[in-house]
Amino acid sequence: MGHHAKNEQGRELTSSHFTDAELEAGRLLFAQESTFLLGVARLQQLPDDSLPEIAFAGRSNVGKSSLLNALTGRKSLARTSNTPGRTQQLNFFDLGHRLTLVDMPGYGFAKAPKAEVAAWTRLIRDYLRGRVGLRRLCLLIDARHGLKPVDREIMDLMEESAVVFQIVLTKCDKAKKLPQLIAATEKTVGEYRAGAPQVIATSSRQNLGIADLRAELAKLALDEALG
Numbered sequence: 001m002g003h004h005a006k007n008e009q010g011r012e013l014t015s016s017h018f019t020d021a022e023l024e025a026g027r028l029l030f031a032q033e034s035t036f037l038l039g040v041a042r043l044q045q046l047p048d049d050s051l052p053e054i055a056f057a058g059r060s061n062v063g064k065s066s067l068l069n070a071l072t073g074r075k076s077l078a079r080t081s082n083t084p085g086r087t088q089q090l091n092f093f094d095l096g097h098r099l100t101l102v103d104m105p106g107y108g109f110a111k112a113p114k115a116e117v118a119a120w121t122r123l124i125r126d127y128l129r130g131r132v133g134l135r136r137l138c139l140l141i142d143a144r145h146g147l148k149p150v151d152r153e154i155m156d157l158m159e160e161s162a163v164v165f166q167i168v169l170t171k172c173d174k175a176k177k178l179p180q181l182i183a184a185t186e187k188t189v190g191e192y193r194a195g196a197p198q199v200i201a202t203s204s205r206q207n208l209g210i211a212d213l214r215a216e217l218a219k220l221a222l223d224e225a226l227g
Ligand SMILES: Nc1nc2c(ncn2[C@@H]2O[C@H](COP(=O)(O)OP(=O)(O)OP(=O)(O)O)[C@@H](O)[C@H]2O)c(=O)[nH]1
Pocket: 058, 059, 060, 061, 062, 063, 064, 065, 066, 067, 079, 080, 081, 082, 083, 084, 085, 086, 087, 088, 104, 105, 106, 107, 170, 171, 172, 173, 174, 202, 203, 204, 205, 206
């Protein structure tokens, strides 16, 4: 019951635009087995992209790995940490042979040597620009901080690459003035043809908005299955 109540709260947070059928499709997809495929530090090592791919990007420490764990219902599928810079390569996960999920290193500040951060940044940009199988970028924004210039750079990059990006607000359990933040963020996203119009507000910690994001991503897997 408690779990149900939280999901209801999450749907209110995002004023859910999803039907019960879409939410159920999302639930079923993410109930499938998820497995770690491989970690990639250089573009030459990328796996084939025969499945539709969804990548999770955002500033260091925004909650990318935690969100992947919440989506898949696996506490430690992706490694998380208090220290910015935990995820140091592109980590690929298979979801039920229907989707590939990619946990990316954070951009911006990281507690790691400068040269390493520069190398990740290059890897991130090259991947986002050139990955043919990439169907959607989930761009994570900390709800306590909102969009930063580095996030706008990634949005510009997606616009150039014509890959749709989905803004996902994270850590909404800690956010103040969430409705205002959602409205302001959607206004900015509206300037981009590549921007998915609806911002999804989440908290991995409280399992808010996770069902909505599953529903949104399940549409991509289904589209592919229907050709
Ligand atoms: N309050 C709150 N904290 C969260 C939430 N999600 C993640 N965190 C915390 O944020 C910190 C960073 O989480 P990660 O998931 O490792 O973030 P990341 O974006 O993968 O970080 P890097 O890989 O280092 O770029 C951890 O201390 C998490 O516990 C959330 O929904 N609410």
